[in-house]
Amino acid sequence: MKRVTVYTKNGCPQCDMTKNVLDGEGVEYEVFNIDEDQEAKNYVIETLQLSSMPVVVVEGQEPVTGFRPEILLTLK
Numbered sequence: 657m658k659r660v661t662v663y664t665k666n667g668c669p670q671c672d673m674t675k676n677v678l679d680g681e682g683v684e685y686e687v688f689n690i691d692e693d694q695e696a697k698n699y700v701i702e703t704l705q706l707s708s709m710p711v712v713v714v715e716g717q718e719p720v721t722g723f724r725p726e727i728l729l730t731l732k
Contacts, residue, residue, distance in 0.1 A: 660685035660731060663700050663711040666692075670723040671710040677728045 660678070662685050664671035678685050688696035690709065700711055704719050712720045712728070720727050 658717075658731070659715040661713045662687050663690055663696060663709060663713070664688070665690050665709045668709050673723045673725075674710045674712065674728065677725050678731070681729060681732045683728070683731045 660683055662671070662674060662678070664675070664687060666689065675685075675687070690697035690700055700706055704711065704713075706719060706721055708721045710721070710723070712724070714720075714731060
């Protein structure tokens with residue numbers, strides 16, 4: 657299974673929906689909250705050059721922003 661990382665922020669409904677879909681599909685993932693982790697925030701903004709949450713990074717694929725269930729359902 658590919659490594660999945662989800663970058664979230666506080667009070668983000670799309671972030672919660674993304675995690676709910678991944679949980680429902682049994683996808684293992686790691687979560688970093690950019691409101692609480694400056695290093696994660698710097699990575700998303702400076703390296704990935706993204707600012708909308710959530711950001712889902714799947715090993716070997718381009719990062720995805722926003723709630724994208726059609727992509728999340730392919731990660732199982």
